[in-house]
Amino acid sequence: MSSSTILADDLDEKHLAVPRPDLVRTESNLEKAIDAEANINFSAPVEDAEDSDNSDDPGPAPNGGLKAWVQVVGSFFLFFNSWGTVNAFGVFQTYYENNPRWRETPSNISWIGSIQAFLLLFVGLASGPAYDNGYFRSLIIGGAILIPFGFMMTSLANEYWQTMLAQAFCIGIGNGLIFVPSVAILPQYFSTRKALANGLAASGSSFGGLIYPIVFRRMQQEVGFAWATRTLGFISFATVWFSVFVMKPRVMPKQRRQLTDFAAFKEIPYTLFCVSMIFGFIGLYGPLYYIGPYSIQNHITGENLGFYLLPIINAASIFGRIIPNAIADKIGPLNVLFPCALVAAILALAWIGIKNLGGIITFALIYGFFSGGFVSLPPVAIVTLTQDMSKIGTRMGQCFFLSAFGLLVGTPVSGAILKNTGSWIGVQLWSGAAILMTALLMLWARVYVAGWSPMKRV
Structure with a gap:
């Protein structure tokens, strides 16, 4: 007889009557944000045995294994081709300003x-309900067709309006179709490693912003614009269709997400945060679009190195998406977002005084790091500002929708300022002032929730 059996026999009824406490794992705010974007709730009450026998419940998430990690790779490539193409546009901005095919401001x-x-976030608002209704594969197949097709048509465009249709609308809509699926599938395969899986997948956006500009510049020098852009099309075709072939949902959401929650805007911290994100995206992409032209026109760098400043920013943002998230898990997302926005604002204003090679490279590295933190933390912050967890997804969608308008107007206004003034100072002040307003609004929201105590986690 084993010792465990002896102990069991010695236990009296009194001890047996004492219930054992259940060990409940507490989800981090990041994990809650991931679940909200996926419209999944794994903490919902378990159905009765009779119901579960007839259900199509696939069982608990595997939390690893070949199939689960292949989904992470598939999601990585969706990020690579959605946010990655957005982060890479600055290299096209630099090229188009000296475009031999057509001339525009x-x-x-x-x-x-x-x-x-803008279309990435705007179409993403509609792709969420489509995903909820079971159109996962239709969404990623649509993106897998439109994104490579947009690159190929861009390579053939000889007029501004043709480039607008191909690169802005075709690729933009394709990006919007794969935006929600890139996040939504991961919580189905991971319950204890969601943060790790999501972090690895989301790093695809920075890698896309790193690889696409480098490939474009090298190929453009060797074979010209048309074949350089087609090469990007081939890369997008191979990577997105890899995701199409390997990604498969285990279970679909049982209810549709609501598109709006207007009552949320009665809460001052949430409203302040949404407005801050609009200003943030107005200013954030100014350096990404214009650092190349600024450096070349002011003879800080040669044309070749000027093209590589954007990949430097995106490379630094990889670390900016990881380290601030780890810190935010300890001290709270708003306590990290405010300093990230404040430092980015100071850097954008300090950009005015940068006139040498060492300064511009240092600027690119530091700005890339802090802008990466700014982009990755908002979903987690919305979790901290939400009492009713069932409304997190809707509140995120509303915030992303409003942020899209900041993305829409920010860099064109920078370009208009540059044209009308002929000076880069206006562009730099526009970005710096917008990001500074973001920092102040985030500070206001943080103080409204937790007061002035710097030690309070929020």
């Missing part, structure tokens, strides 16, 4: 990138 050129970014 910097403002008109930046409309191409801003509309592409």
